Amino acid sequence: MPLSPEQQAEIDAQRAQSHQTLRATAPGMEQHLYTAHPVLDHGFIRVIDYMGDDEAICQAARVSYGRGTKSVSNDEGLIRYLMRHWHSTPFEMCEIKLHVKLPVFVARQWIRHRTANVNEYSARYSILDREFYIPSPDHLNAQSVVNNQGRGEALSGEEADRVLRYLRDDAMRAYDHYEEMISDDGQQGLARELARMNLPANIYTQWYWKVDLHNLLHFLRLRADAHAQYEIRVYADALCKITADWVPFAYRAFEDYRLGGATLSGKALDCLRRMLKGEEVTQETSGMSKGEWREFEGVIG
Template identity: 30%
Template structure:
């Protein structure tokens, strides 16, 4: 029964009084100054000075070897010269987890200055619901149909009640910054996230689950959806660096 609707801007929004329930996230790379070459000239300035800009593409294999060396020996500062800005649309509880990392610059949609849209997250049927094990080493297994029905029903009911209360207060002239207090964490918001490649690797090492990671991580699935999409976009602009990160057990330098 879940409707997956992509809402990226007001032109993709919903009509007044409608509630939209989604099970996905949106992540876009809106701008970047990020190339593998950015890592190379930053690393080579220590030995070549101003000449470091001249030969970043002269020997691709030698350059890839330098990136792997920097990654392996954790010389991380050269990776900080590659910068990306992402647009992210996701539930509020995902944003609160992202912002705990303190490795990026964030500008988020404000519930004080604009009326929020009635777009809410509800887990899809593919989202595992049964927690097995103990904190730090637990896993999730598929939920029962009854569990999924319960989660979806109660989430929809809670969101409808909260949205009605929000609209009632706005209609009575209550300011947005007060009316928003009844809105749930499953509400979608949007923000721009700017970070460098080193910070992104730190984020990915903690918020993606991979069997080949040197240090296993157990992220919540919803933030992992964001991380997976960010990694896919980053890999497209810095393939050599991404390959070195993957090959080094996904340890941030």
């Protein structure tokens, strides 16, 4: 993750500042402020600002003032109760603002989570950097034969070399043409808002992304899942670590009930009850489709 000297100087200057405040702060999150956490080959995530902590969640749930009258152990129990019963508004009391650098095709997946405030680097006004995401060989996979949205085995040998060469060469050639089109050296130069259409989806963009904790956890539940695309999952994994330091009680409950838990349909629960009674249940007698049965088997092991 190459940071320019100017970017590193800005981060160092921000981290050197200290501000007095009466509002609650989270010591774990204070350690993350402004620091750029590397993701992929040129990307990063850094926390710009945040509001709230575990106590803010409990305060909102109890509609109390100050720290209330409950103990810390009761706070964790309350948060677990709220998570277990799918309460949402107390978790909306916490917010986080991130600066994210990511490939455009990852951004197009990410932006589907519409419950956030986003401001993206504008290629209408500014020139994008010559930075592209090129997968490492172990993340260059064939199409999955069982999942139309997933990957199969890694490519190898001459095929892998050829694909990597195409990705690099095509990205560089597209950027060469982009620079040539917007240049005003001896020509009028094409408008940046038009020239950007020629850039590939693996070029890097940047944005500020502000979201409340409830919707952040929903994002993490989907994107930190093993079935999510690798390139967005690594961003979610980095965010999981940050969130765990920010709201440790809430994150432990989330890890237990969401990441480590499972939701079963009525048919799946019926099959499980029949199995516990000693009945042999198959996909044909379950009432579930092959896909549902495969997922059910994955849950019960």
